[in-house]
Amino acid sequence: MCGITAYRGPTAAASRARNALERLEYRGYDSAGIAARRPDGSTMHARTLSGVAALAVVVGEEPADATTAAIGHTRWATHGEVSEANAHPLEDCGGRLYVVHNGIIDNADALRARLVGAGHRFATGVDSEVIVHLVEQAQRPGVGLGDALADAVTHLSGSWAVVVLDARSGALAATAHGSPLICAEAGGGTYFASDVGAIAPEVDEFRVLEDDDVVEVDAAGPRWHRSGGSCRPRGLWPVPRTALLASTGRHRDHMGNEIDEQPLIARRVLEALSPGIADGRLWRGLGLPSLDGIDRVAVLGCGTSLHAGRAVAGVFGRLGGMPTRTLVASEVAHEVWEPRTLVIAISQSGETADVLRALDSLPPRHGTVLALTNNTSSTLARRSDAVIDCLAGPEVGVAATKTFVAQVLTGVCVALSALAAADRGDSACVDADLRALAATPDALAAALDTWRGPCAQLAADHARASGFLFLGRGAGLVYAAEGALKLKELSYRWAEAHPAGELKHGPLALVTTGTPVFVVDNGDPRLDVDIAEVTARGGRVIRIGERVLNVGGVALHLPRTGPSWGPLESVIPLQMFARELALRLHRDVDKPRNLAKSVTVS
Structure with missing residues (x-):
């Protein structure tokens, strides 16, 4: 169904995420999008109903694609109509945080009402948007992106694979519960994907996020932990030859x-x-x-x-x-x-x-x-x-x-x-x-x-x-x-x-x-x-x-x-x-x- 890709590394993050999205097209989708951090801290954010190929034009406009962190998504609509506005990545109120999500948030309506009451502005009819606002609410001084994501998902009911991009710092954070997500390292960068086929040409082995694992990636590299404690990285799986x-x-x-x-x-x-x-x-x-x-x-x-x-x-x-x-x-x-x-x-x-x-x-x-x-x-x-x-x-x-x-x-x-x-x-x-x-x-x-x-x-x-x-x-x-x-x-x-x-x-x-x-x-x-x-x-x-x-x-x-x-x-x-x-x-x-x-x- 929906496809997630993400990459943080020295360069060409947007291109890598888009190429991985292309390898996820087989899953079927209605819309696609990408968000990436440029070296100057600004954000490239593009969404389309015209297929992943349309994103290549936007990515191609980046000078030598110097982006250092990016997330991408192909959406198969469940909650909210098929529209460019409802396509992922979805952003928070301030344009700092961007999220991609696979799964269904069962209590999205109740969370939306609570968040609107707290002053958050919603731009879509998608259940996934509550996640980015919950992370925004949890991210305070001294609270890292991974901890903010871990806090946010404690409020969720349903299933999710989530990757969040902090466009200001270039950090990524990811977690999963009842929906697949993998993590891999290669060439000095870190990848996330919902399917190993998305990144198979780039990596030799990968790790699978178990339910409620949280992985945060910043300049220091990836760190694995759980809410309220830490955990070691999961075991490595080889990329299947048939992939x-x-x-x-x-x-x-x-x-x-x-x-x-x-x-x-x-x-x-x-x-x-x-x-x-x-x-x-x-x-x-x-x-x-x-x-x-x-x-x-x-x-x-x-x-x-x-x-x-x-x-x-x-x-x-x-x-x-x-x-x-x-x-x-x-x-x-x-x-x-x-x-x-x-x-x-x-x-x-x-x-x-x-x-x-x-x-x-x-x-x-x-x-x-x-x-x-x-x-x-x-x-x-x-x-x-x-x-x-x-x-x-x-x-x-x-x-x-x-x-x-x-x-x-x-x-x-x-x-x-x-x-x-x-x-x-x-x-x-x-x-x-x-x-x-x-x-x-x-x-x-x-x-x-x-x-x-x-x-x-x-x-x-x-x-x-x-x-x-x-x-x-x-x-x-x-x-x-x-x-x-x-x-x-x-x-x-x-x-x-x-x-x-x-x-x-x-x-x-x-x-x-x-x-x-x-x-x-x-x-x-x-x-x-x-x-x-x-x-x-x-x-x-x-x-x-x-x-x-x-x-x-x-x-x-x-x-x-x-x-x-x-x-x-x-x-x-x-x-x-x-x-x-x-x-x-x-x-x-x-x-x-x-x-x-x-x-x-x-």
Whole structure:
């Protein structure tokens, strides 16, 4: 969601903060801004609705960019309309203090009323503005910026990652509570960021601010402390190698390149994880209990990550015969948890607020939590009993593509290894799944080659369609759901996914002449009847996953048979079609409206 960057160092602070903001654009945002201290003590303060690129003009006007401290922000509006006035950084009454904030301040209205009564002047409708006025109120002679920030946040209720700039002294102070923030040192300067990807090219290692840590940076360097006492700096984390592996390719948009990269991602995951599957070494290396001590697998996630989890749950259920359930993270509060449950919590960023809040609802001794994430230094990773890296590398497109494939394959490798370690599952079925797993990169590559032309033609044929149906059965249903989600996210057209067997229980009313209906074929013979129902009403069926043989001039459709996690390669044409249709409709496929990559508020 919102992105924070900050830097204090010898020179070029504004440029460094702006460049880091550019690497956070993938998270999605409505506005952006930057504030920096010049050597003469004056302040550069710029905000825009035109994207981070517009800030480059302002920064470029700085003579050799001699700024020594800067903070930057990309905002995804929650409280207050999208406007330049509401963009961060926000300033205090005197123009000395500037603040950037991620999160939500639940008691902002009460604090605003109190601060207005004390004489403070508010310039925005944003909940975050109370923070800068609280710091202003706490900063008295003899009280440093870090202490003032520590005092200010004692009045807050909610979640926050905050960096404050004192434009007079050039000091920075930062703190976090329920929202991610990291700190790193390199080249004589200190960086802050909400995501390691923002500063990965500049640093080799970083520290994570735990809840209520305060870090103050001035001429003496960074100092870590807590309100009422001091603390040592947190341990260092290495910057993940995959944080630098951004997708490149022939497309102008990132999403096209990330779709094309999926066979490479699959090979990366399998090369890293598959050697530990057959002997159970991968599972045992996570330090988790044997499946003999687990009664149920519960998958927890949101959106695309939830769909990936459903595919992974299929391995435990269909192959291992284990009870499984899939839980929407935002709806977990009233769930009844069984003991001896393995909870697989899935989040691309590892900072998804609904997933983290769902973990809060777990009762003591509920079982075991395995985090499946693309960010092994994230809050989710640190709060789990074990973590597995999805190895997807940075994904710039807000709508997930390659991270979905990486999540499915990573989870499948772990699940197969868990079954092997516990000696569960029919050996012939396990062997078939292992062969299918090894063939996945080639299957994904073949899907790319096969569907590139047809997807472009399908997008042209259905550019005027007002809505789409996606159908599947069994293991294919999760891919139908993901296809519908991608189409909604990118094209802004209505798309619904349903079990094909539910057609006659309502959804068939939507089918009329020309209605496009995507069917994900996982080999279930009952799909032929479902397809007949659609075609009888004039719907146009696009069947994904079958094999077609020509016998005596007659096309015979032979359903594919697939592994326990379903026909993963079927997601390729669904992603490609969603992108092609969106481009034809002149949508921004990398930054769909109203979407954020890392949803850190709920």
